[in-house]
Amino acid sequence: EPEVTQTPSHQVTQMGQEVILRCVPISNHLYFYWYRQILGQKVEFLVSFYNNEISEKSEIFDDQFSVERPDGSNFTLKIRSTKLEDSAMYFCASSENPTGLNYEQYFGPGTRLTVT
Amino acid sequence: AQSVTQLDSQVPVFEEAPVELRCNYSSSVSVYLFWYVQYPNQGLQLLLKYLSGSTLVESINGFEAEFNKSQTSFHLRKPSVHISDTAEYFCAVSFHYGGSQGNLIFGKGTKLSVKP
Numbered sequence: 045e046p047e048v049t050q051t052p053s054h055q056v057t058q059m060g061q062e063v064i065l066r067c068v069p070i071s072n073h074l075y076f077y078w079y080r081q082i083l084g085q086k087v088e089f090l091v092s093f094y095n096n097e098i099s100e101k102s103e104i105f106d107d108q109f110s111v112e113r114p115d116g117s118n119f120t121l122k123i124r125s126t127k128l129e130d131s132a133m134y135f136c137a138s139s140e141n142p143t144g145l146n147y148e149q150y151f152g153p154g155t156r157l158t159v160t
Numbered sequence: 161a162q163s164v165t166q167l168d169s170q171v172p173v174f175e176e177a178p179v180e181l182r183c184n185y186s187s188s189v190s191v192y193l194f195w196y197v198q199y200p201n202q203g204l205q206l207l208l209k210y211l212s213g214s215t216l217v218e219s220i221n222g223f224e225a226e227f228n229k230s231q232t233s234f235h236l237r238k239p240s241v242h243i244s245d246t247a248e249y250f251c252a253v254s255f256h257y258g259g260s261q262g263n264l265i266f267g268k269g270t271k272l273s274v275k276p
Contacts, residue, residue: 075262077263077264079264079266085268086250086266086267086268086269087204087250087252087264087266087269088266089263089264089265089266092262092263100263135203135204137264139262142254142256142262147192147209147211147254147262148194148206148209149206149262149264150206151196151203151204151205151206152203153202153203154203
């Protein structure tokens with residue numbers, strides 16, 4: 045069964061450093077998403093991406109964040125200058141048509157980001 | 161405002177007992193509804209979903225959920241739980257309006273703890 049993959053599984057970085065989290069969505073999916081889950085809290089939507097541009101973003105997704113689809117397979121989330129409060133599990137997801145009859149989002153296993 | 165509420169943060173039950181995990185949402189537009197399960201140190205797995213049609217949906221491992229539009233609820237039930245059902249359960253809603261890309265709004269999660 046096709047699946048969403050994410051690398052690395054765990055990233056440790058120092059405050060102020062840039063990090064790039066990588067995701068490979070399911071190959072025939074066209075819609076891509078990033079979510080984060082701070083330890084002990086709920087999963088929060090960050091951004092959705094379609095047709096090589098951001099479709100929607102939440103208040104969390106400020107200027108420190110950016111997303112990119114650099115080639116035909118990868119979907120990345122960049123945090124330009126990490127803060128302690130960016131420590132969280134970051135989930136990538138992908139889907140087919142969000143209004144389709146079989147709509148669901150497929151989630152990757154997550155990248156645990158630890159900012160020290 | 162659109163929101164998802166899971167009132168119970170923790171639900172302890174004994175093995176083979178029935179369980180209900182509650183989920184309510186607030187929306188002025190049509191919705192798709194999902195339950196995701198997260199086992200310790202793992203990612204999010206789709207348990208079941210309601211998109212349209214029959215308001216009662218079932219998973220392969222005995223869970224079911226019923227969409228109640230008048231009460232704006234999507235409660236998750238299982239008539240007899242197993243130790244292996246111990247996990248955190250997240251209700252998620254996708255709100256549909258013009259231009260929506262299907263991003264999910266999650267509830268805070270309910271930790272189901274099944275005791276022998």
